[in-house]
Amino acid sequence: MEGPRPPLENEFPNVVKFLDSQLRSNEGWSITSEYPVAISEANRNNIRIITESDEVLAHAVIRPMIIKAPAGLFKVAGLGSVVTSSEHRNQGLSSKTIESCLEAAQAHGCDFAILWTNIYDFYRKFGFELAGSELSCLLDRDLDLAAFSSANDGELKFVDGNKVAPEAIYRLYAQHTVTSLRSVDETRKYLQIPNSRVYTAWNSRGVLKAYAIEGKGADLNSYVHEWGGGVSALLPLFSHIRKTQGRSITVIIPQHAQNLRRAFESQRIAINQGYLGMIKILNFQNLFAKIKRHSRHLGIQDFVLDTQMVPDANGVPVRKFFIGSRNQVFITNSEHDIVRLLFGPAKASQIHNFGPESKVIEKVLPINMWVWGWDSI
Ligand SMILES: CC(C)(COP(=O)(O)OP(=O)(O)OC[C@H]1O[C@@H](n2cnc3c(N)ncnc32)[C@H](O)[C@@H]1OP(=O)(O)O)[C@@H](O)C(=O)NCCC(=O)NCCS
Helix, strand or coil, X not given: CEEEECCCXXXXXXXXXXXXXXXXXXXXXXXXXXXXXXXXXXXXXXEEEEEECCEEEEEEEEEEEEEEXXXXXXXXXXXXXXXXXXXXXXXXXXXXXXXXXXXXXXXCCCCEEEECCCCHHHHHCCCCEEEEEEEEEEECCCCCCHHHCCHHHCCCEEEECCCCCHHHHHHHHCCCCCEECCCHHXXXXXXXXXXXXXXXXXXXXXXXXXXXXXXXXXEEEEEEEEEEECHHHHHHHHHHHHHHHCCCEEEEECCCCHHHHHHHHHCCCEEEEEEEEEEEECCHHHHHHHHHHHHHHCCCCCEEEEEEEEECCCCCEEEEEEEEECCCEEEECCHHHHHHHHHCCCCHHHHCCCCCHHHHHHHHCCCCCCCCCCCCC
């Protein structure tokens, strides 16, 4: 057996064949069309495979992203397409490809890694924890749109289909407070992903006011997982999608999308609180330094967030975390609690009794974080 290692150039087609047979055997398209950047020749060095006599047995990939958020610029590794061929499972192969991917992410200087899965305990073994916020808003009936018509825009015109200039989508996308940096060219590729239904709303002057995307490849059927634009155009657009499709749709939004959240609440739309994904911190020092800088921007000078390796009773070094303010510092060795404190969705006071310090901590944490599409739109 060989690996984990990146595939050689001439092995790449075999890797795609392996993934298609394991993960997309019924779809009629290749997984490369769903993950055009992650599973591509250009990202080959971030792919890890294990092989035996030219046959691929296991695979995992990371895609480093830059996320711009109010708390700063974060380098984040999206981890995905983790799979071992059915005849070779339970021999530790995926554990090896995952560990190797995480080492690569660390070498890239990533602050944290994130993934989406339903096998939580499997990933907890590698230090991942469910964290961050995602709100699911179920549109199961007509919206009252009277309050959302904008006098400036006249009647909105809706267009269904992906023949939209990526530049126009990009312009609205860039207005989000938390974005993953994407090029216009990546946006163009993402608009072509199979089963991604693209809907746009235009004003009477032909200006794009909102866009929304439902479905993506084999996943997210009936979920609007990406959107952009102002609430006054988005609500009519969501309503249009629901009517066109003749079924309920769920719009997923970040916790910090407060205007949209309030608009849904005023329509009595059911909102479910979920997790952004499973997160593992890769570089504590870097990440903590960014968050402390952010706390100073917020006017909080004495926020404490640090980590050190400290010998335990047997002299074995263990990682300790320090959090609080100049008045009182709390110590924990739970990496899981730190991830939850940093990214939410729980507030500090729901995780631990920090007494009066919880006020200081909650001014800074959790930070606003969101990933618009792991290699998709
Ligand atoms: C999940 C998967 C990647 C594990 O690969 P693997 O090479 O067998 O993994 P490893 O041998 O390194 O680890 C096996 C361990 O994972 C556990 N595991 C496997 N599938 C699991 C599941 N669905 N839920 C929880 N634990 C699971 C095994 O019980 C075993 O635990 P142990 O080490 O305590 O005995 C493999 O089963 C697979 O390819 N599944 C189909 C694709 C998939 O679901 N990928 C994950 C998408 S996020």
